[in-house]
Amino acid sequence: MKKYLFALFIGLGSLLLAAQAHAQVIVIANPGVKTSEVSKNDLKDVFTGSSTSLGGGSVVPILLKAGAAHEAFLQAYIGKNDTAYRAGWRSLVFSGQASMPKSLDSDAAVVEFVAHNAGAIGYISKATPHEGVKVLAVH
Amino acid sequence: MRLVVRGLMAGAMLTALTLSICLHAQDFKVGSKTVQVHGFGTQGFIHTNDNNWLTMNTSNIGSGAFTDAGLNMGMQINSKLRIGGQVYSRKLGALGDWHPQLDWALADYKVKPWLGFRGGKVKTILGLYTDTQDMDFANTFALLPQSVYPIDLRDAMIAHVGGDIYGKQKLPHKLGSIAYDAYGGRRSDSMSSGYPTELKSAIAAYLTFYGGPVYGGDLRWNTPVKNLKLGMSRQNEQISAAGTYQGAPYAERSRHDWTNQYYGQYSANRWHAESEYRRYYRDQIASSNTPGAFDVIQDIRGWYVGGGYTVNKWFEAGSYFSHYRDTFGGTLVHVIPPYKDAATKNVDKVVTAKFTLNRFTTVKVEGHFMDGAPNEFYPAGFYAAENPKGFADNTNALVVRAGFSF
Numbered sequence: 012m013k014k015y016l017f018a019l020f021i022g023l024g025s026l027l028l029a030a031q032a033h034a035q036v037i038v039i040a041n042p043g044v045k046t047s048e049v050s051k052n053d054l055k056d057v058f059t060g061s062s063t064s065l066g067g068g069s070v071v072p073i074l075l076k077a078g079a080a081h082e083a084f085l086q087a088y089i090g091k092n093d094t095a096y097r098a099g100w101r102s103l104v105f106s107g108q109a110s111m112p113k114s115l116d117s118d119a120a121v122v123e124f125v126a127h128n129a130g131a132i133g134y135i136s137k138a139t140p141h142e143g144v145k146v147l148a149v150h
Numbered sequence: 151m152r153l154v155v156r157g158l159m160a161g162a163m164l165t166a167l168t169l170s171i172c173l174h175a176q177d178f179k180v181g182s183k184t185v186q187v188h189g190f191g192t193q194g195f196i197h198t199n200d201n202n203w204l205t206m207n208t209s210n211i212g213s214g215a216f217t218d219a220g221l222n223m224g225m226q227i228n229s230k231l232r233i234g235g236q237v238y239s240r241k242l243g244a245l246g247d248w249h250p251q252l253d254w255a256l257a258d259y260k261v262k263p264w265l266g267f268r269g270g271k272v273k274t275i276l277g278l279y280t281d282t283q284d285m286d287f288a289n290t291f292a293l294l295p296q297s298v299y300p301i302d303l304r305d306a307m308i309a310h311v312g313g314d315i316y317g318k319q320k321l322p323h324k325l326g327s328i329a330y331d332a333y334g335g336r337r338s339d340s341m342s343s344g345y346p347t348e349l350k351s352a353i354a355a356y357l358t359f360y361g362g363p364v365y366g367g368d369l370r371w372n373t374p375v376k377n378l379k380l381g382m383s384r385q386n387e388q389i390s391a392a393g394t395y396q397g398a399p400y401a402e403r404s405r406h407d408w409t410n411q412y413y414g415q416y417s418a419n420r421w422h423a424e425s426e427y428r429r430y431y432r433d434q435i436a437s438s439n440t441p442g443a444f445d446v447i448q449d450i451r452g453w454y455v456g457g458g459y460t461v462n463k464w465f466e467a468g469s470y471f472s473h474y475r476d477t478f479g480g481t482l483v484h485v486i487p488p489y490k491d492a493a494t495k496n497v498d499k500v501v502t503a504k505f506t507l508n509r510f511t512t513v514k515v516e517g518h519f520m521d522g523a524p525n526e527f528y529p530a531g532f533y534a535a536e537n538p539k540g541f542a543d544n545t546n547a548l549v550v551r552a553g554f555s556f
Contacts, residue, residue, distance in 0.1 A: 064263045069229040092463045094506050098288040101555050104188050106273045106281040107234060107254045110226045111186055130229060
């Protein structure tokens, strides 16, 4: 019985952490991106280099170099730590299958870049001002 | 021995850390376009209790002749077109010998998610890891299962000069998605690769060319079960070899040469598990340019089951069980005495500890416990030149490998 309670406790804890991560980060896109919503699977595909399109248009992922929003995004939507995530991208780069996505220093830099580059899609902390971009609903 | 291993590990870690601090991805501009520069490298050390392995003298204090490096440049021309190339060099005992190779150089035009084209020298997709086998930083293991990814025969399937058609398509009814890659071209092995080296040491045949047309494809299904991938690959080859034997011209050519590979991979939370089966059927005419031509058939079947657990961001533990069996046939089977069982198989039980020191640097410590030392007509890690007194049936190996990438 104790074992089941412990497993339940761990499961609920994980769900709570994931829900918190979702709440901390939002996904933004250039206003020209053709969709306003994205599934978790499609988002993961774009940010792991498996796909370069959303809603029938080309998209380019923009990363944060580090920070709370970056960690929250990886936890909520990718399921890897930063090292494993970047190793996955480097595998694509070194096997000739993709270019490394641009990594920017701050949430504000991501907003600025996404706002002015067609097809750009990124993620920022929910509290960051984000004029000039649209927020994608993730479901 | 312990002191040597500790010293080597400390040296490897220090070197890898220093390099990772000094080296970061570099970008520069050509006109308005950004050129990305990336690189990777590893330094390994192997000690075996018996048998010299992978053309190194591993059985005394061990060997550190296990180094490789790659340097890569790429440019995204527009949202559909990308160009790039990579130079690769390695030293693995008697193999590689630091001859730099053009690892790949290609133009990639992606029309739609379901349709793209790559042309040039392109990495061959065959199973889970053929195209990414050099990327030590991304793999759990210091040595991938040698039954399916023999490091001494890296050249054999790593790339082709030609073209690929590839794409990915979602399936209806939430059945996941399918990714495909179909290719055709030519393969050309380095003369310091495993097979030419074995011919040189075993029968004093000196090859000047080994390669030929290859074509094949890969189909992988990202199933509706989250993080479960299943796939299969096929490759056909028409290999020819040219060189000299005892001063006279020597040649080989394929009759039937094909590979089938089936694989599955699953990950959940901190776990990942994968399994692959590869069958390589090789039917070649040796001395094909002479009246004494003879048929050599190798039916090589390898498989493994493995996995890993990421304990925290610094440490991952992994293990695999790898099984290799080579069945020999052809004209000579009636002439030469049959090989003993241990000379046709390799069963390798492996445990690994992978330490991720930072975003750029990894160190792995790995134990191999092998039963069998295959040494028939086709190389499989154990070479006669480095084992002149013959082969012991069992080999234990300690592998330490430090790597960086940027």
